Amino acid sequence: MNALQTAIADGVTITRRNALKIKRAPDQLGGAVILPIVFVLLFAYVFGSMIEMPGVSYREYMVPGVFVVAIVSGAQITGYTLTLDLRKGIFDRFRTLPMAPSAVLIGQTLCDVLMNLTSIVVMALVGLLVGWRIHTTPYEAVMGFLLLLFFSYAFSWVTATVALALRTPEVFNNVATVVSMPLMFLSNVFVDSSRLPGPLKAVAEWNPVSTIVQAARTLFGNTSPALPVSDAWPLRHAVEVSLLWSALILAVFVPLATRLYKKAVSR
Amino acid sequence: MPPAIMAEGLVKKYGHVTALDGMDLSVPEGTVFGLLGPNGAGKTTAVRILTTLLKPDAGRATVAGFDVVGDARRLRSHIGASGQYAAVDDHLTGAENLEMVGRLYHLGTKQSKERARELLERFDLVEAGSRPVQGYSGGMRRRLDLAGALVANPPVLFLDEPTTGLDPRARVGLWDVISELVAGGTTLLLTTQYMEEADRLADEIAVVDHGRVIARGTADELKDQVGGDRIELTVTNEADLETIRRALAPLAVGDTQTDATALQVTVPVAHGAASLTDALGMLAAERVTVRDVGLRRPTLDDVFLTLTGHEATARENATNAKEHSR
Incomplete structure (x- = not known):
């Protein structure tokens, strides 16, 4: 077997291991599915009755945002699982095997994409129940889901990097919460970012989360010509910039996480 | 034949703590080598370097002919390693754990299952x-x-404190398994804190302290150095301690230790039970009241006391520093 075949075979083996873990201990999957349901229902009925959006129902406006929120929190499972594995001896075993060192991280992130896929499907179904609709062509809708998954995969590598740098589950959880909260709320997930005050507006409009949300809204047709159009560059080209963000994140964080993984187990 | 495991002047530092301070090892093929030492002596660090988990700061080492740094990837196909903390996946079944390891050794699905x-x-x-x-x-x-370490039938095996934390029955059970294993010709390096374990399993033992080998030899050679069995006596009067030390001086083959707090005298003797009989005769002649008396094998503490002049207490600082850096 050449190096690439080895890397793929090992990646598959580790993905299978992680999938079995989810099957045996479905608490994480439960979290990844239940939290988004709670989000959809909570925001649809609590905020939905208070917030008016010109030309589009708030429920339709909000659901793509909740998709992204679920992805950002779902990706943290990658990091959290890695810190738990670091604490046990299992990585030592892996490191003494003639396997591709990239396999552990690839297996973990791939498995989390499967988990994110599950949670998106569940959210979409619950969304449909509360009144969310897709107004675009099936092609655009599929593109929308693929874009969300691609971003979730990229973001898993960010949390993997942070986890391998911090190394303890407790510290990771605290940092993840502190960082992801503003990332999610300083955006257009729940509100129209163009109506935020000056500096907040700038931050929200350049926040990658806003870009992804805007791209999803565009691809699912959950926008309205009546909504004020933002002149921020990332929001005007949301789909392209989303892909760019995801690719950029992968380009930076895949090598970084791989390096940290090697370092984290070489102690 | 070149040695299966060879190390020259291995050095590893964690900040200002020196875990390995120029360690040399040479393990002939098909033999069992025991690294004996207290916590923090550098045993685990040595194993981590030899199993490619760590890079040494200085020195070089080869395992099965492969350099641990330059040839790490190829070396890994020739070793099996089992650490202090069982590296198994809780959520997977025993079979799934072993199959996963087989696949990662690239044995193929069918052979992994069979193995x-x-x-x-x-x-x-x-x-x-x-x-x-x-x-x-x-x-x-x-x-x-x-079992996970054995999946690929590796010619060289590393076991880091394989029985630490096990109850005595499980320990003896594991010893039997290991003895059977090495009878098949596998080269084994094991680390342990227990003299008895090294004695039972190892052909040759290296005593490690502060990151260096301070003595090496067969179990018998080391025990001869530390003076064989110990007679341990407990008395009721502190004054008797000195009497006993003087009375039993002819039997002692090393330094007699007295402990005033525990009211205990420990005398290293050469002939085990025969020496004990002699000792009791001598004490009867001295009319000393002995509360408790026993004969015991030399422990790691005895080896340490004799070889280093200090007790085999864990190097807490070193261990803690390492923990912090993790």
Whole structure:
């Protein structure tokens, strides 16, 4: 077997291991599915009755945002699982095997994409129940889901990097919460970012989360010509910039996480 | 024949703590080598370097002919390693754990399954094999971990404190498994804090302290150096301690230790039970009242006391520093 075949075979083996873990201990999957349901229902009925959006129902406006929120929190499972594995001896075993060192991280992130896929499907179904609709062509809708998954995969590598740098589950959880909260709320997930005050507006409009949300809204047709159009560059080209963000994140964080993984187990 | 494991001047520092301070090792093929030392002596660091988990700061080492730094990837196909903490996946069953390891050694699906079944049988885990590891006892986990190290039939095996934390029965059970294993010609390097374990399993022992080898030889050679068995006497009067030390001086083959707080005298003797009989005769002549008396094998503490002049207390600072850096 050449190096690439080895890397793929090992990646598959580790993905299978992680999938079995989810099957045996479905608490994480439960979290990844239940939290988004709670989000959809909570925001649809609590905020939905208070917030008016010109030309589009708030429920339709909000659901793509909740998709992204679920992805950002779902990706943290990658990091959290890695810190738990670091604490046990299992990585030592892996490191003494003639396997591709990239396999552990690839297996973990791939498995989390499967988990994110599950949670998106569940959210979409619950969304449909509360009144969310897709107004675009099936092609655009599929593109929308693929874009969300691609971003979730990229973001898993960010949390993997942070986890391998911090190394303890407790510290990771605290940092993840502190960082992801503003990332999610300083955006257009729940509100129209163009109506935020000056500096907040700038931050929200350049926040990658806003870009992804805007791209999803565009691809699912959950926008309205009546909504004020933002002149921020990332929001005007949301789909392209989303892909760019995801690719950029992968380009930076895949090598970084791989390096940290090697370092984290070489102690 | 070149040695299966060879190390020259290995040095590893964690900040200002020196874990390895120029360690040399040479393990001939097909033999069992014991690294004996207290916590923090550098045993685990040495094993981590030899199994490619760590890079040394200085020195070089080869295992099965491969350099641990330059040839790490190829070396890994020729070794099996089992650490202090059983490296098994809780949510996977015993069989799944072993199959996963087989696949990662690139044995192929069919052979991985077959090998897993063989090993479960050999380690008496057939019934438990279909259950998640979560419910295993400590001894079962260690056996499974050891089985994991053997999946690829590696010619060189590393076991880092394989029985630490096990109850005595599980320990003896694991010793039997290991003895059987090395009878097949596997080269084994094991680390341990127990003299008895090294004695039972190792052809040759290196005593490690502060990151260097301070003595090496067969178990018998080392025990001769530390003076064989110990007679341990407990008295009721502190004044008797000195009387006993003087009375038993002719039997002692090393330094007699007296402990005023525990009211204990420890005398290293050459002839075991025969010496004990002699000692009791001598004490009867001195009319000393002895509350308790016993004969025991030399412990790691005795080896240390003799070889280093200090007790084999764990180097807390070193261990803690390492923990912090993790």
